[in-house]
Amino acid sequence: MRLLPALALGALVLPLAAHANDPHSYAQPEQVVVTHLGLDLKLDFPHRQLDGVATLKLDWKNPKAPALVLDTRELKIASVDAVDANGKTRALKYALAPADKELGSKLTIEAPQHPAQVRIAYVTSPDASGLQWLPPAQTADKQAPFMFSQSESIHARSWVPLQDSPAVRFTYDAHVTAPKNLRVVMSAPNDAKHPLDGDFHFDQPHPIPSYLLAIAAGDIAVKETGPRSAVYAEPSVVDGATREFADTEKMIATAESLYGPYRWGRYDLLVLPPSFPYGGMENPNMTFATPTIIVGDKSLVSVISHELAHSWSGNLVTNAAWRDGWLNEGFTTYVQGRLTEALYGQRQADEETLLAIRALQKKIGQMPANAQKLAPDPRGVDADDALSDVAYDKGSWFLRALEQRFGRKDFDSWLKGYFDRHAWHSITTEQMLADLKPNLIDKYPGKMRWDEVQVWVYGTGIPKDAPTPDSPRFDAIDKQRAAFLAGTLPAAKLDAKDWNTQEWMYFLDRLPDAPTLAQAQAIDAAWHLTGTHNAEIGMRWYVHAIAAGDKAVWPAAAEHMTRIGRLYLTLPVYGAFAKTPAGLAYAEQVYAKAKDGYHPLTQQAVERLFAKAKAKQAAAR
Ligand code: BES
Numbered sequence: 001m002r003l004l005p006a007l008a009l010g011a012l013v014l015p016l017a018a019h020a021n022d023p024h025s026y027a028q029p030e031q032v033v034v035t036h037l038g039l040d041l042k043l044d045f046p047h048r049q050l051d052g053v054a055t056l057k058l059d060w061k062n063p064k065a066p067a068l069v070l071d072t073r074e075l076k077i078a079s080v081d082a083v084d085a086n087g088k089t090r091a092l093k094y095a096l097a098p099a100d101k102e103l104g105s106k107l108t109i110e111a112p113q114h115p116a117q118v119r120i121a122y123v124t125s126p127d128a129s130g131l132q133w134l135p136p137a138q139t140a141d142k143q144a145p146f147m148f149s150q151s152e153s154i155h156a157r158s159w160v161p162l163q164d165s166p167a168v169r170f171t172y173d174a175h176v177t178a179p180k181n182l183r184v185v186m187s188a189p190n191d192a193k194h195p196l197d198g199d200f201h202f203d204q205p206h207p208i209p210s211y212l213l214a215i216a217a218g219d220i221a222v223k224e225t226g227p228r229s230a231v232y233a234e235p236s237v238v239d240g241a242t243r244e245f246a247d248t249e250k251m252i253a254t255a256e257s258l259y260g261p262y263r264w265g266r267y268d269l270l271v272l273p274p275s276f277p278y279g280g281m282e283n284p285n286m287t288f289a290t291p292t293i294i295v296g297d298k299s300l301v302s303v304i305s306h307e308l309a310h311s312w313s314g315n316l317v318t319n320a321a322w323r324d325g326w327l328n329e330g331f332t333t334y335v336q337g338r339l340t341e342a343l344y345g346q347r348q349a350d351e352e353t354l355l356a357i358r359a360l361q362k363k364i365g366q367m368p369a370n371a372q373k374l375a376p377d378p379r380g381v382d383a384d385d386a387l388s389d390v391a392y393d394k395g396s397w398f399l400r401a402l403e404q405r406f407g408r409k410d411f412d413s414w415l416k417g418y419f420d421r422h423a424w425h426s427i428t429t430e431q432m433l434a435d436l437k438p439n440l441i442d443k444y445p446g447k448m449r450w451d452e453v454q455v456w457v458y459g460t461g462i463p464k465d466a467p468t469p470d471s472p473r474f475d476a477i478d479k480q481r482a483a484f485l486a487g488t489l490p491a492a493k494l495d496a497k498d499w500n501t502q503e504w505m506y507f508l509d510r511l512p513d514a515p516t517l518a519q520a521q522a523i524d525a526a527w528h529l530t531g532t533h534n535a536e537i538g539m540r541w542y543v544h545a546i547a548a549g550d551k552a553v554w555p556a557a558a559e560h561m562t563r564i565g566r567l568y569l570t571l572p573v574y575g576a577f578a579k580t581p582a583g584l585a586y587a588e589q590v591y592a593k594a595k596d597g598y599h600p601l602t603q604q605a606v607e608r609l610f611a612k613a614k615a616k617q618a619a620a621r
Pocket residue numbers: 152153278279280281282302303306307310329384387568
C-alpha cells in the first residue's frame with residue numbers, strides 16, 4: 001500500500017502525491033505540466049497512419065527542471081522544437097529510449113530554458129495500440145474506410161506524444177484533415193452540420209486527462225435524439241441506433257436531477273463498427289459505443305447510462321492513477337444503477353445489480369489478495385488489468401452499502417457534493433476518503449464505523465453484511481434451473497417465454513461450467529439459442545454449449561467470434577474452445593480468418609489466451 005490506511009485517515013489532502021505516483025507513466029508532472037495541447041493531424045488511410053504535429057503548452061513547476069519527459073509508443077519523431085511567445089521555433093535535443101513492452105518509449109526533451117511551448121512533429125505506427133484502421137470491407141456499409149481511437153488506459157501515447165497520466169489535465173484544440181466525404185469526430189463538442197470537406201476543427205475547453213482524447217472518422221450519418229444529443233453511426237445503422245438510444249435526453253436530465261448540471265454541453269453517441277473492443281467508452285461530449293447493445297428492445301442500454309454517468313464520475317472527478325480506478329468505474333457503476341432504476345424501474349436495476357454481484361462473488365475468492373482490494377498496492381498491476389470487476393462491482397457495492405446505512409437523501413447529497421468539490425480534478429483514493437470522513441461518516445455518527453470503510457477499501461473479499469437486492473424473478477429462475485438440472489423439469493417446460501435479456505443471462509450464468517451434452521441439446525432444441533442476435537446471451541450460451549461438447553454450435557460460435565471484436569463478448573468463447581486440443585485447433589482457424597478485422601487489443605488478448613492454453617495443454621501431456 002502506498003499509504004497505510006492509518007496514515008490516510010489523518011491526511012486531509014495529499015498535494016502532488018498523485019503526480020509522483022503513477023507507475024504507468026514516465027511523465028514527471030512535479031517538474032512540468034502540459035496545460036494545453038494543440039493538435040494538427042492528417043488521417044492517412046492508405047498508410048494507416050496519422051501525420052501529427054503536437055504543440056504542448058507548459059507550466060514549469062521546478063525552476064531547475066532540465067527536461068520535459070513524455071510518454072510515446074511506436075511513434076516516429078520527426079522534429080522537436082521550442083516555440084517562443086512570437087511563434088519562433090528553435091530545435092531541441094531529445095532522446096527516445098528503447099521501448100518498454102508495457103509503457104512504450106520515454107521521450108526526454110532537453111529544455112533547460114523552460115520554453116512556454118514545445119512542438120513535436122511525428123508519425124504513428126500502422127499498428128498503433130490505440131488506433132484501429134478498418135478497410136471498407138470491415139465496416140457495416142462497406143463503402144468507406146473507418147478509423148477510431150481507444151486511448152484508455154495508456155494508449156493515447158501511441159497517437160500523441162504527451163504526459164499520459166490521468167493526474168495531468170489539459171484543454172485541447174485540433175485541426176484534422178481527412179479524405180473528402182468522411183466525417184471526423186473527436187472527444188470535444190461536435191457539429192452535426194459540419195461540411196464533409198476534409199477539414200475539421202475541434203475545441204475542448206475543459207481540462208481532460210489524456211485517456212479521454214479520442215478521434216474517429218468514417219462514413220458517419222447523424223440523427224438527433226434530443227436538444228443536446230444525437231446518434232452518430234454508419235448510415236445503415238443510424239436508424240436502429242436512434243430507436244435504441246431514444247431515451248438519451250431523459251437519461252441526461254435524470255442524472256442532472258441527482259448530481260447537478262451536465263457540464264459539457266452536448267452529449268452525443270458514436271456507434272462504432274463491431275470490432276470496437278469495449279462496450280462503451282466515455283469520451284467527453286461523445287461516448288463511443290459497441291453496436292452489440294443494439295438489440296431492438298433497449299435491454300442493454302445501461303451501457304449508455306454507464307458512459308453518461310462518467311460525465312460526473314471519471315470525466316469530472318478523475319482517478320489520479322489506474323490504481324484508483326474504482327473512483328471512476330465503481331462510482332460510475334453505482335450511478336448507472338440509479339439511472340437504470342429511474343428510467344427502467346427497480347426490477348431492471350436490481351436484476352442488473354444481482355447479475356454483477358453474483359458473478360463477482362463467484363470470482364473474487366480465486367483472485368490474488370491484492371487484486372481483491374478496491375485500492376490495491378499498485379506495484380505489478382498492468383494498466384489495462386487494473387480495472388477488474390472489483391473496481392466496478394465491489395466499488396459500486398460499497399457505495400450501495402453507504403446509501404443503505406445513511407439513507408438515500410443524505411448519501412445523495414454527499415455524492416453530489418463530492419462531484420462539486422472535486423470537479424475538474426484528478427484525485428486519489430485517499431483524497432476521496434478524506435472527503436468521505438467529514439462529509440458523511442462523521443457528520444451522521446452511528447451509521448457506519450470508519451473501520452468498516454477501511455475494510456471495504458483496503459480489505460479482501462466482500463464484507464458479510466453487504467446489502468443484496470431481492471429478485472423474486474431471479475429466485476424463480478434458480479428453482480427452475482435446479483429442477484431442469486435434476487431432470488424433473490424438461491427444457492421445453494422452462495417458463496422462459498417472457499424472460500428478458502437479464503433473466504436469460506442469469507439462467508445461463510449459473511448453469512454448471514460444463515452441462516451434459518444432453519442438457520445443452522435439450523435447451524437449444526427448446527429455445528434456439530444458437531445463432532441468437534443478442535450477443536450477451538450468445539456469449540454465455542456458446543461458452544456452456546462448447547464445454548458440454550456440443551459440436552453443433554461451433555459454426556455459430558465461430559460466426560459470433562468473427563463478427564464481434566468486443567473483448568468481453570468474444571474472449572470467453574475463445575477460452576471455452578481453448579480447453580480441449582480439438583477446440584483450440586478450431587479456434588486458431590477461426591482466429592486466422594478473423595484477425596485482420598480485430599482491434600490490436602483484441603488480437604493481443606486472443607494471442608495471449610492461445611499461448612496460455614498451449615502451455616497448459618503441453619504441461620498436461
Ligand atoms: N471506461 C470504460 C472502458 C475501459 C475500461 C476502457 C478500462 C479501457 C480500460 C467504460 O466506461 C466501461 O466501463 N465500459 C464497459 C461498459 C459498462 C456498462 C460496464 C464495457 O466496455 O463493457
